[in-house]
Amino acid sequence: MGMLQPSHGQYIRSGSQRIMQMVFQDPLSSLNPRLPVWRIITEPLWIAKRSSEQQRRALAEELAVQVGIRPEYLDRLPHAFSGGQRQRIAIARALSSQPDVIVLDEPTSALDISVQAQILNLLVTLQENHGLTYVLISHNVSVIRHMSDRVAVMYLGQIVELGDAQQVLTAPAHPYTRLLLDSLPAIDKPLEEEWALRKTDLPGNRTLPARLFFLRTLPAGNPRM
Numbered sequence: 001m002g003m004l005q006p007s008h009g010q011y012i013r014s015g016s017q018r019i020m021q022m023v024f025q026d027p028l029s030s031l032n033p034r035l036p037v038w039r040i041i042t043e044p045l046w047i048a049k050r051s052s053e054q055q056r057r058a059l060a061e062e063l064a065v066q067v068g069i070r071p072e073y074l075d076r077l078p079h080a081f082s083g084g085q086r087q088r089i090a091i092a093r094a095l096s097s098q099p100d101v102i103v104l105d106e107p108t109s110a111l112d113i114s115v116q117a118q119i120l121n122l123l124v125t126l127q128e129n130h131g132l133t134y135v136l137i138s139h140n141v142s143v144i145r146h147m148s149d150r151v152a153v154m155y156l157g158q159i160v161e162l163g164d165a166q167q168v169l170t171a172p173a174h175p176y177t178r179l180l181l182d183s184l185p186a187i188d189k190p191l192e193e194e195w196a197l198r199k200t201d202l203p204g205n206r207t208l209p210a211r212l213f214f215l216r217t218l219p220a221g222n223p224r225m
Contacts, residue, residue, distance in 0.1 A: 021094035025106040027086035031078040037064075037089055038074035044097040063092040066129075067122060084115035091122070095130065103135045108143065120146060141180055145169055153177045 038060035
């Protein structure tokens with residue numbers, strides 16, 4: 001995204017930052033409170049000076065319809081919208097520069113539970129219509145299961161398991177992934193007292209392990225490790 005410079009190593013991009021956009025966790029704090037919604041949606045184009053004001057307004061109306069915002073609301077400010085509507089506006093803004101990749105940083109965690117599914121289904125529809133690739137960051141395993149083709153499980157900044165979503169979420173190879181999946185409540189799965197009180201091998205984040213995380217619990221000889 002070009003927002004931060006890497007502290008070490010290197011990254012290679014195609015020469016344009018327009019191919020990537022982001023949708024942030026808190027839609028209210030990511031929207032300029034002083035701009036009308038149509039200007040917020042087309043802000044990437046205004047920064048890049050790629051089109052006239054009339055063209056940007058027309059694009060804002062088109063994208064607003066796609067994300068479920070009524071075009072007659074485009075002159076309102078962000079505070080006039082609900083949390084779910086603000087996230088729809090943020091999604092429309094990400095689409096305005098026609099990116100190939102959109103990074104979704106916990107896109108539903110700040111929203112009311114009643115609108116989370118609506119936003120996720122909207123993202124799926126937009127992905128199909130625009131041919132998008134999503135990089136989804138979430139702590140909600142149910143969201144990951146619904147949205148993802150491939151999954152990378154991270155612990156303390158390190159990837160501990162990577163693979164096909166179906167394989168990782170149904171037959172996890174790493175103990176931390178199994179802990180995440182076992183923590184999900186299920187109607188047909190009673191919570192056993194022994195499991196609820198089980199001590200887990202979770203290293204702290206102040207002193208990182210010198211070797212592999214969960215070293216004592218890793219299954220020996222597993223090729224996915």
